Each structure stands twice: as C-alpha cells, then as structure tokens.
Amino acid sequence: MSESASYQERLRVPLRWWAQGTMLVATLWLTLIVALIGHAAWLAWVVTGVVLAGMAAWLRSYGGARVEVSDGWFRAGRARIEMSYVGTAEALDADRTRRVSGPEADARAYLLLRPYLRQSVKVEITDPADPVPYWLVSSRHPRALAGALNAVRTGNPADQ
Secondary structure, X not given: OOOOXXXXXXXXXXXXXXXXXXXXXXXXHHHHHHHHOOOOHHHHHHHHHHHHHHHHHHHHHHOOOEEEEEOOEEEEXXXXXXHHHEXXXXXXXXXXXXXXXXXXXXXXXXXXXXXXXXOEXXXXXXXXXXXXXXXXXXXXXXXXXXXXXXXXXXXXHHHO
C-alpha cells in the first residue's frame, strides 16, 4: 500500500448558519430587553452573552468534524480505521447520497453526514471482525476523497 496519498477536510458549518444563529440570539436579546426594561436590563445582556457563547461553541464543535487520509489511517469525525481494512471508495452525488443514507441504508453503517453537504463518499469496510459494512462520509470534494482512499488502497497514485 502506498502511504503517499493524503487528504484533509474539515466539515465546517456554512456562514448562513452563523448568520441565522446570530439573528436568533439578537431576537432573544430584544425580547429580554423589552420584558426587563426598567428592572434588570443587565440580565438580558448576561443571558444573551451566555446563549451566544453556547451557540458559537456548538457550531464550532459540529463544524469541527475532520475527514483525513494519512499515515495509513482513515479518520472521519471521531472514528478511525487502518487503511488495510478499507475497501473500495465511491464518490456519491446528492441523489445517490440521499438514497444510500435513506431507503437503501444499512443500519449497521457508520455515518458522518452533515445536512449542509449533499455529496458523500461510501467506503467499504473489509475487516471481518467489524460489523460495519461501510462508512458514509459527507464531503465537499467527494471525488478527491475517494481518489485518495483508492490510491492508498491500491498503491496507485494515479487514482488520486
């Protein structure tokens, strides 16, 4: 197996999620300011600050999932597997991703899907001791990810 192929991607949330979350928090602030006017308006600022910090932490955490092929390992989110147990990788378009993650899904599969990414890569798992038949991983660049996985698996850098 070739160890030269590598791929790295972070599944960050889109900017519109940050904008919508900020507008939601601003609405909360406005509601609290109006409700607490003349009493404890400072409480509106405190609550809003805590909610804003919580929202930012959640968006960073959710968007912090990494997809990586390097050093003989394939990592997707918190899961990782040695490349020796990775079979064929197939880049899927939006329609095929919807079908494989829905009506054609296997309940044993490992899924790292993000609703804001419509394309994915289906990665066959060949470990006989692993009950997971495949991983389905969202990606902004599914062809590049599948190419890197297949290149390491076959030892052919032309697959990248």
